[in-house]
Amino acid sequence: MRTLQVDLGDRSYPIYIGSGLLNEAGLIFAKHQLSKKSPVLIVTDDHVAPLYLKRVEENLQAEGYRTVSKVVKAGEKAKSLDVFHDVMTAAIEGGLDRRSAVVALGGGVVGDLAGFVAATYMRGVPFVQMPTTILAHDSSVGGKVAINHPLAKNMIGAFHQPELVLYDVDTLRTLPEREIRAGLSEMVKHGLIWDAEFAAWCGENTDRLLALDPETLSYGLTMGCSIKAQVVSQDERELGLRAILNLGHTIGHALEAIGGYGEFLHGEAISIGMAASALIAVNRGADRALYAETVRLLGGFGLPTVMPEHLDEERIIGAMMHDKKFKEQQLVFVLPVAIGQVEIVSDVKVEEVRRVIRELKKEGPHV
């Protein structure tokens, strides 16, 4: 088991990464002094529940915890106000009080939903992340929780740090291949924004990562979490630096939105977004090798880096205008400077985005 500390003053918390950790949940909860007198709410989805819910419930109960579980339908649609309301109902009916923990057992969607419930139930209760996807190595660190508004993704949310993150890598073995690829997209992103050596390592270990080799994967996840934790520690509420984590997200979120949160997985959308950001940087004078290397790295994982022909340019631009990163009428973009280094620029013109959308449509078919 590897332990990584996210350093946020009195909101600091540990991330435990390793094999078999679901079987130690009760002990770890107790070690962190989560109340045994107050019911624990486990939020999960109907893909994860049949695989791991019973084991987690029984493990917590064996340690003296009372548990209440709420299973939501898998997929981004669980991040709606309606589902949020249903989870709140389960929390109230289950008798949760201010010391109750809300547990997210699942991927990023469940983490965001359960985290927003934890942030707002009785104005905030303890929160525990138990990620079961690769993508969640990213979303489980940093305290950003949110649900979607029909007009824009993650528009309703909060900053709510977990008490701990319990990352059992055994749960990743049941992931569909497409989700494995998409999950590794955020891992590559952490290399691209912060650590050229780690980016290169991702390139050299692509096959081992895709095959979920335990040692390789544990190292990659620990590095990814560690980079994210370093950034978040320096800027918890995204006043400056933290925005670099949004590499690829301005366009990525727009693609997810116009695809109805169904066509693209998050990791696929930001993969296209990262390729687009590199191309904007190249059009502004950066070496074309920066774009080529970005595309090579992402492509190695089977991730898309071209813009599907059928996506309407106007709709992409329109969706971007609703994004949180559209600040005071300026388009804010994270652009690469070199592999492992990015900058935040706030003067990207809509025309520059239109240009790369067109260029990326010519690069070839959607992978």
Added chain:
Amino acid sequence: MRTLQVDLGDRSYPIYIGSGLLNEAGLIFAKHQLSKKSPVLIVTDDHVAPLYLKRVEENLQAEGYRTVSKVVKAGEKAKSLDVFHDVMTAAIEGGLDRRSAVVALGGGVVGDLAGFVAATYMRGVPFVQMPTTILAHDSSVGGKVAINHPLAKNMIGAFHQPELVLYDVDTLRTLPEREIRAGLSEMVKHGLIWDAEFAAWCGENTDRLLALDPETLSYGLTMGCSIKAQVVSQDERELGLRAILNLGHTIGHALEAIGGYGEFLHGEAISIGMAASALIAVNRGADRALYAETVRLLGGFGLPTVMPEHLDEERIIGAMMHDKKFKEQQLVFVLPVAIGQVEIVSDVKVEEVRRVIRELKKEGPHV
């Protein structure tokens, strides 16, 4: 104009109390560096809008602010997830960004709703309170914001401190008499929990307060806000001391809930709750004069202090069980020790509550 500082470290903020302040909104916003590049969202209700909305919009616009307004139906039902969703839609369609301020122009309901929007829109944007009721002297201080779940009041919320509170006492002149009485209930509460001298002053100035004598009212509101601010400064997130502000609220919230948030105004419900708390204290050995004086003070303002016959005991108890103050299977109550002093006890038995419900039903008809 009186200015009162709420001392909360880097979340400190001022409360401006005085006459004609709506006409200085733009200047005060600018002084507090609220962004003029980002649209401001004014949330108000259909009682307040015809009286003050245009004036606030024009005043802000004259100072260079762009404004977007959302008018909700007056009443507690505005604190629903549906209305919350509608206000979020207005915020998104109005193009609010992370620097936009959300303004609550109205009473406690509008303050709670708009405050929860400010707390969660894009994970938190600046918030300004412009209270137009007496009751809001209480709710506008302290950063508690929330909406209701059908099963329980204020169940979904956050702590989100405003940038400033702008309290124009001229707006109180348009309040219905019943709301004036109910609003003064929280003012009396501040005396009862913290300051015997101020409680006595409320008793001596009952008529002047009910007549909205400007000087008397300004002093009373400043004292009420000041007591609340002192308590909140010592315990922002209600880990201990702050709970004393809940005097009368355990039973009060239950009465509001079973009345469908329609039968009682908040101030009326907590008036009955304060009488009940005093009676529990008496039944536990306190001097009966404590109960008599509490009832005399509240009754002087025309506030109810007996339990209406038609309210079902089981439903009151049932509603209390869903309350946030029901912690780890114990009933937590704020009980008076003397006028101006309370204690938090966590061992109140359900039977003690049943007893005072019955006793208060015999005390006479509902005022």
